Amino acid sequence: xxxxxxxxxxxxxxxxxxxSATITSALLLRASSLHPLSLPIESLIGTQIQAxxxxxxxxxMDLASAPVLSPASPSMLIAHLRMxxxxxxxxxxxxLGRHTRCVFGLQGKDGxxxxxxxxxxxxxxxLLSANDAILEKWxxxxxLGPEPLLMENSALYGRLRGKRPIKTTLLDQKVIAGxxxxxxxxSLFLAGINPERPADSLSEPESEKLLAAxxxxxxxxxxxxxxxxxxxxxxxxxxxxxxxxxxVYQRGGKSCKNCGRILTKIKxxxxxxxxxxxxxx
DNA sequence: AGCGGGACCTGTGGGC
DNA sequence: TGCCCACAGGTCCCGC
Numbered sequence: 001x002x003x004x005x006x007x008x009x010x011x012x013x014x015x016x017x018x019x020s021a022t023i024t025s026a027l028l029l030r031a032s033s034l035h036p037l038s039l040p041i042e043s044l045i046g047t048q049i050q051a052x053x054x055x056x057x058x059x060x061m062d063l064a065s066a067p068v069l070s071p072a073s074p075s076m077l078i079a080h081l082r083m084x085x086x087x088x089x090x091x092x093x094x095x096l097g098r099h100t101r102c103v104f105g106l107q108g109k110d111g112x113x114x115x116x117x118x119x120x121x122x123x124x125x126x127l128l129s130a131n132d133a134i135l136e137k138w139x140x141x142x143x144l145g146p147e148p149l150l151m152e153n154s155a156l157y158g159r160l161r162g163k164r165p166i167k168t169t170l171l172d173q174k175v176i177a178g179x180x181x182x183x184x185x186x187s188l189f190l191a192g193i194n195p196e197r198p199a200d201s202l203s204e205p206e207s208e209k210l211l212a213a214x215x216x217x218x219x220x221x222x223x224x225x226x227x228x229x230x231x232x233x234x235x236x237x238x239x240x241x242x243x244x245x246x247x248v249y250q251r252g253g254k255s256c257k258n259c260g261r262i263l264t265k266i267k268x269x270x271x272x273x274x275x276x277x278x279x280x281x
Numbered sequence: 282a283g284c285g286g287g288a289c290c291t292g293t294g295g296g297c
Numbered sequence: 298t299g300c301c302c303a304c305a306g307g308t309c310c311c312g313c
Binding site for chain 1: 304305306307308309
Binding site: 230 | 285286
């Protein structure tokens with residue numbers, strides 16, 4: 001599910017609920033929902049959530065540890081939602097859902113108690129209780145590319161190496177962080193670039209145009225609280241609205257909103273890809 | 282180097 | 298109604 005705009009929306013919607021809350025309990029319901037590099041889930045008990053933020057598609061909760069905890073205690077709780085991961089805030093007495101993979105007890109600064117559920121239908125998502133030593137070992141984290149909204153074209157253009165399709169390159173989290181299948185297709189459409197073009201065939205102005213399109217699409221998607229295809233909801237249970245603005249994603253066989261020609265649907269590195277053969281060169 | 286295919290999981294929608 | 302297949306916001310790993 002969630003790409004950068006959805007994770008950003010989740011982080012923002014969680015912020016009022018979680019900031020300054022202390023984790024009072026942590027129960028893991030499916031072992032595979034905890035990252036192999038993670039500290040035990042119990043390591044989170046007693047930590048206080050300082051802030052919630054996003055890096056690429058990762059949701060990050062910054063933690064402060066109680067003074068008695070060892071230096072090995074976690075400084076962050078990181079979640080990768082993958083396809084169907086989701087955070088839900090719940091009253092203290094709420095029962096677990098069918099797809100709840102982890103549940104945290106929370107105590108707010110005002111003493112109020114509540115729960116935080118990590119639900120995940122497909123169970124691809126993972127939680128990682130991390131400290132600095134663990135992050136150094138985590139290659140996905142180490143190699144994560146720049147934030148698209150902060151990126152300059154010199155950085156993108158410099159990374160457009162090799163003959164693989166530009167769409168594959170946009171999906172490579174080492175090149176640029178946070179773009180997934182929806183926003184890759186939508187950005188390439190807006191930039192007028194064919195997704196099958198070899199990455200190294202883009203000129204510097206084309207790279208610039210692509211990065212501008214990526215930024216415009218991501219910002220617009222964030223303003224619309226993300227895209228809800230099926231499962232995605234923010235922490236308040238709200239769907240996004242950007243799916244109503246798609247130009248190409250999931251529109252194979254329909255007509256181009258720009259020129260009226262039938263949109264082409266193909267596979268690029270295993271992912272469904274839709275583009276306009278007339279508008280995208 | 283990079284692609285295809287499979288794996289990890291569960292659910293839904295379409296075709297017959 | 299039911300069965301089977303294809304497909305789904307992601308990433309990793311293997312073999313060619």
